[in-house]
Amino acid sequence: MASNKKKFNWRSFVSLYMTFSGIIIAISGIILYIAPPGRIANWTHLTILGLEKSQWQALHTLFTFIFLIAAGFHIYYNWKPLIAYLRTKFQKKTTIRVELYASVLITALLYTLILFEAPPFSIVMDFGESVKDSWSSGESEPPVPHAEEMSLEKLAEITK
Numbered sequence: 001m002a003s004n005k006k007k008f009n010w011r012s013f014v015s016l017y018m019t020f021s022g023i024i025i026a027i028s029g030i031i032l033y034i035a036p037p038g039r040i041a042n043w044t045h046l047t048i049l050g051l052e053k054s055q056w057q058a059l060h061t062l063f064t065f066i067f068l069i070a071a072g073f074h075i076y077y078n079w080k081p082l083i084a085y086l087r088t089k090f091q092k093k094t095t096i097r098v099e100l101y102a103s104v105l106i107t108a109l110l111y112t113l114i115l116f117e118a119p120p121f122s123i124v125m126d127f128g129e130s131v132k133d134s135w136s137s138g139e140s141e142p143p144v145p146h147a148e149e150m151s152l153e154k155l156a157e158i159t160k
Helices: 010-034 038-044 053-077 079-091 097-115 121-133 152-158
Strands: none
Touching: 010 053, 010 121, 038 053, 053 079, 097 121
16 A cells, blocks of 8 residues: 655755745845844834844844755755756856856955945945934934843933
């Protein structure tokens, strides 16, 4: 009697997990791009889509970390198709040399331009900072850094 029960497909699971976590990483990255500085977010207990900034940071960091682990498994589960693809390319004497050099060159160029804050990258970062700064007002600023973590007694003593 043959069993109709299928085994858990780890290859599909990893691919789907990477898709869903990629969406979470993208959304949390956008939220963190526009979220106010921590001093304001923490003092006002600002929530965006029901989560505080620290929760968005945790989601973004941990999903990215686990995404990288899943990427390793993705390569592991797709190693044979990857090698077969490369073998076919080399047997047909087609080369990905130009694409390889172009992708490395573009990556190095982007890396350098971003580090030196060159336009248009500086414009994107400046826009994000202006959005973050727009959250700030006299009412939203804490009286001292990390005031939300202090006892009322300590806060009253400092703000005399």
